[in-house]
Amino acid sequence: MLAKLKNERRLEDNYRHRGLRRKLVSEIQAKGITDENVLEAIGKVPRHLFMDSSFVQFAYRDKAFPIGKGQTISQPYTVAFQTQLLEVKKFDKVLEVGTGSGYQAAVLCEMGATVFTIERHRELYDKVRALLPSIGYEPMFFHGDGYAGLPTYGPFDKIIVTAGAPYIPEALLEQLKVGGRLVIPVGSQHRQEMKLVIRESENEYRTEDRGGFIFVPLVGGKSE
Numbered sequence: 001m002l003a004k005l006k007n008e009r010r011l012e013d014n015y016r017h018r019g020l021r022r023k024l025v026s027e028i029q030a031k032g033i034t035d036e037n038v039l040e041a042i043g044k045v046p047r048h049l050f051m052d053s054s055f056v057q058f059a060y061r062d063k064a065f066p067i068g069k070g071q072t073i074s075q076p077y078t079v080a081f082q083t084q085l086l087e088v089k090k091f092d093k094v095l096e097v098g099t100g101s102g103y104q105a106a107v108l109c110e111m112g113a114t115v116f117t118i119e120r121h122r123e124l125y126d127k128v129r130a131l132l133p134s135i136g137y138e139p140m141f142f143h144g145d146g147y148a149g150l151p152t153y154g155p156f157d158k159i160i161v162t163a164g165a166p167y168i169p170e171a172l173l174e175q176l177k178v179g180g181r182l183v184i185p186v187g188s189q190h191r192q193e194m195k196l197v198i199r200e201s202e203n204e205y206r207t208e209d210r211g212g213f214i215f216v217p218l219v220g221g222k223s224e
Helices: 004-008 015-030 036-044 051-056 075-085 103-110 123-136 170-174
Strands: 064-066 072-073 092-097 114-119 140-143 156-161 176-187 194-199 207-212
Touching: 004 156, 015 036, 015 075, 036 075, 036 103, 051 072, 064 123, 075 156, 075 176, 075 194, 092 103, 092 140, 103 123, 114 123, 123 194, 140 156
Parallel strands: 092 114, 092 156, 114 140, 156 176
Antiparallel strands: 064 072, 176 194, 194 207
């Protein structure tokens, strides 16, 4: 019974949390996020539940924080920026490469997308697979190599990569539907350029640069 009460307290989303989210939404809106669906989702997803208890007081600051295994929970503005570039529509089939904390996947689910999310770190994969359904979000989880994507489940309307890659993986381009959008940070370990790739036909892709960011590296393979 005590364990149950502790878990319920850990998953609490109270009036204070909701107020902090409203302030966060105003902050990222002031930074240029205009997609109302993105702002609404950021305002609903309880970010504090995705962070270690020692960081809960920082959950609604517009900053990234460590989550273990050398990974971070992305800055809310960055999550909103990438999501806005995707132009997510309800029922879109979306592949997320790099589940991490699960926060980005939750935002996509909140927007009504059908989400397939892949994570290479077994420990993070197990943690998020338990957390997200417990707070009402049910993407399809996969433990594997993000560079390979999920060819069995493609093609996808949208693909989002939440770690910095040295190049755009060919497998992800192939798994994008014609008319689909891929958002991926590409560059060195220290700085990446956000790329928006639109598949215009079977053999044609248009790529746009959308500004500099810093992400943790996208690593190939999968950990056990």
